Amino acid sequence: MKKLESRHYVFLGLFVVILLTMLLNVRLEIRVSPETQKMYNYIDSLPEGSVLMVSFDHEASAVPEIKPLALSILRHAFKKGHKLIGVSLLAEGTGIGYRLMQETAGEYNKVYGRDLVYLGFKPQYIAAILSMGESIPETFPEDYLGRPYTQFPLLDSVKNYDNVAGVISIADGSLTTHWIEYAHARYHVPVTAAVAAVMMTTYDPYISSGQLHAMVGGLRGAAEYEKLLKIGGSGRRGMLAQTSAHLYVIAMIIAGNIVYFLRRNKRVKS
Amino acid sequence: MDAGTVIAGILTLAILTFLYRDNPVYKLAESLLIGVSIGYFLVINWSNTIMDLMFVPLFTQGKLMLIIPLILGLLMFGRFNRKTTVLSRIPIAVLIGSGAGVAIPAMLDARTLQQMSATVTPILAPDGLPNISELVVMAGVITTLIYFYFSREHRGWWGKSATMGTYFLMIFFGTTFAYTVMSRMSTFIGRMEFLLSDFLKLTQ
Incomplete structure (x- = not known):
């Protein structure tokens, strides 16, 4: 040996x-940071029934850190009665995003098609972000399971970013930057982020400049969010x-x- | 316990054996990860890119304009033969040209102009007192830029400013590295939670 x-x-x-x-x-016992509080306040202050786009822009290797964050935010959004459209701009995040949305939708008795739709993956993230600014149905003619876009009542009034209250990018890398550069800068849709801790210093300047509306990061961010939601979870346990x-x-x-x-x-x- | 949890638990332990040293169990888990990732990536890209964006619209919906990107895509295969390599330069030129056209204005705006605008803020707060955080940001930006200005020798007050810039850079590197450690710890803790609660059922 x-x-x-x-x-x-x-x-x-x-x-x-x-x-x-x-x-x-x-x-x-933990203290909630102003950054996490801002993210919570943002989702909390949206009118009930607001349509939010959640983008799962991460790889499978980041799941242990990203999952508690994603679950907290999805739970908050469903609890407030918001409608969620899920997309993924990284191939590996596609199946994970679908599972997380299904899991949380089940907890709040949300109905697929009425309260949430998962559109799945689209390659070439910059082209996909820009294309959704023109037309989401043309970018995603079908949902993740191959059913036509027009079949879902939730998507009846959703044509582009004008019909979306905000984008939440759940990322472990630099994809949030592209949401800021293209979706926010060109189409003025508010972009928020739930990111792995390693990316927080990258996005801090965008918070200071107001290009990124709010951000929550890492296991600590998940724990703080769980505290605000008054629920237990992997974040607080860890x-x-x-x-x-x-x-x-x-x-x-x-x-x-x-x-x-x-x-x-x-x-x-x- | 479902089969997926058992497989995931065993593979996690197999990967962790690398902490002792490289071994066949780790190699097996690593090869599985690479193989499954590539397979998943290929399937997703085949169905979402080649089928959804090319073959289905072209052959079933009659969108003939798609022949142009199809030809450009096929020209990329010219790289496999020395005589036809030159053909692959056409789609590469299109990619670079269009990519740069889309990216340069967006990046210039988001990464430079907006960031500069955020830096140039009043150094006095509404109550007339100095805005400390803005002063720190301003000092950090100016001294770091001085450090990266190499057309003048770093001596005298210029050199001292450049040295101060390096301190700001070191603080940034330290913070980034600390966040990286935090991130890796979070990943390990997440995996440990899976092993202890889902796989071994030792905790709830």
Whole structure:
């Protein structure tokens, strides 16, 4: 058997920290950030029955982080009585988006075709975003399951972005930028985002400039949103584990630096 | 427990074995991931692109204009033969030309003009006091731009401003890296939750 190296002990330590904190199943009290509150207020303030377009612009690998965020936002929208049109501009997000919308629609007894429709995937995201600005039925003549656009009562009055209250981009990469650059800039539809934490610094300047109306990100964002909705979920369950993991990483950085300087001093003296 | 959960649980554990070292179990899971992803991508693109956007409208709805993109698409296959490679330059030129035409005005507006406009805001708040966050943004933008201005030697006050710009850059890199760590931790926690609750049924 291969001898364990120091990195193996670091991984093992992180695994033990996360495992123990998750088995404890303790909910950490969290404070809602202004960014999450803004996103919540945006969806909450829309008139009942508003049509929102939800775009699943992420890959399968981001699901553990994106799913709690997406579920919170979908639950909020359905709870407020909004109508949802689902699309996907990344092939991998297509099936995941359909499952998430179906799952949350079932919780609130929403009827497919009247309260939600999932239009599925369209390639060439820039062309798809621009094309929907001209005509959504021409861009998506059928829904995800191949039924004609004209069959659904929800879509009777939805021709382009003028008939949509806003776009929510659920993304793990840069696709939200294209919604901002094309849908918001050209068609003036409000764009909001639920993104993986790794993308938050990318989108912060768009929040400051007002190009992105609101944003919620990462597992922490999901936990905050769940708190606002007064529901339990993966976000809140994972907060103790995440906080402990961060403290562990900080401890490892400090320990690594102490070891480095001690070794360097020893080398200089010798 | 359904078969999907069992397969997902076993594959997650197989991928995590890489933390010890590269091994055949990890290789198997990795190959499965690549194969399934490519297969899924091909099927989705075949049905949503080639069928929905080309063959169905062209052959069943009689949209003859689609012959033009069809020919352009076929010309791309010219790359497979050295004698016909030149033909593939036509669709590439169309792609680059139209892509640049669409993207340049949009990107110039959203990424440059709108961002510049957001930077140029009053440095005094309505109550007459300095708007600290705006001052920080302004200092960050100016000093970072000075750092990237290489036509003048970074010495004296110019050099000090450039050094300050590097501090702003380092803060940005640090924040971005911290968010990356947070994101990867969230992914791992999400997977652990799946293993503990759905797969092993140890937690609710």
